[in-house]
Amino acid sequence: MLKQLNETINYIEDNLLDEQVIEKAMKNISVSDLHFKNVFFFLTGMSLNEYVRNRRLSEASYELISGEKVTDIAFKYNYQSVDGFTRAFKNWSGFLPSEISKQRQCKVFPKFNFSITVKGGNSMECKIVEMPEFNFVGVSKRVPMQFEGVNNEIVKLAQGITQKQIEELHRLQNIAPLEIVNVSYNADAHFMKEEGYLTHLIGVLTTEVEAGEGLEKLPMKAGTWAVFPNEGAFPFTLQNTMARIYSEWFMTSDYELAASLSFSFTKMNPTKESYAYSEIWIPVVKKEK
Secondary structure (H helix, E strand, C coil), X not given: CHHHHHHHHHHHHHCCCCCCXXXXXXXXXXXXXXXXXXHXXXXXXXXXXXXXXXXXXHHHHXXXXXXXXXXXXXXXXXXXXXXXXXXXHHHHHCCCHXXXXXXXXXXXXXXXXXXXXXXXXXXXXCEEEEECCEEEEEEEEEEXXXXXXXXXXXXXXXXXXXXXXXXXXXXXXXXXXXXXXXXXXXXXXXXXXXXXXXXXXXXXXECCCCCCCCCEEEEECCEEEEEEEEXXXXXXXXXXXXXXXXXXXXXXXXXXXXXXXXXXXXXXXXXXXXXXXXXXXXXXXXXXX
């Protein structure tokens, strides 16, 4: 995986002006686009599209310093208009393109290079579970995306579940894990920038076909899930484990992300404040040799 990350970065660098550089780069990798883009995001904190945009604007800033015309640079870097380039450059650097050559200073965004840093002390437990066909059934709501801290809209969703719905969920629940789970899906296009909304469901796993009134059903195909138990301060430990799954486990495992839904459950410790046991279930497939 490390080799593919660096080869992709090198390809992008050699073809930075190509409007379809990301699509073409994805054709050269052996893992799925979904897996690659998620690993890239959790390693860097930005999407692949954002990385390419930043690299183009960084290179454009060097050319502006050397005296190149704003109009020429705008079209060279695939902007449809000078105004569009000017807005993008100002948002990125804090300067208007016309100011760069006069002030002789610019913002720089260097090319990425991936390497493995060995950090001792924190092992990661994982088990592989084969699951039959099942349904997620529960109560859902569109909530704002939030990668860190407690999402108050999800808290409100949980608090709004009625006693009748709780009883129906317990009746339907018939497949492990026999817990109330959290599932997020249908994220807005800019989810990797923590912008917009996604749908969050609180519910159970069941093989029953019919769901009770007011409950949403999400069918899942049979497949493989990697399960990551974690215990500690909530929600930090859960969120940190999720990041480590992509930045560490996927980098060295024989699996990649499958086109299905991840889910998790959390059991708060009644004797320790803000302390919990959680499990993160990630859909995976074996990498092709």
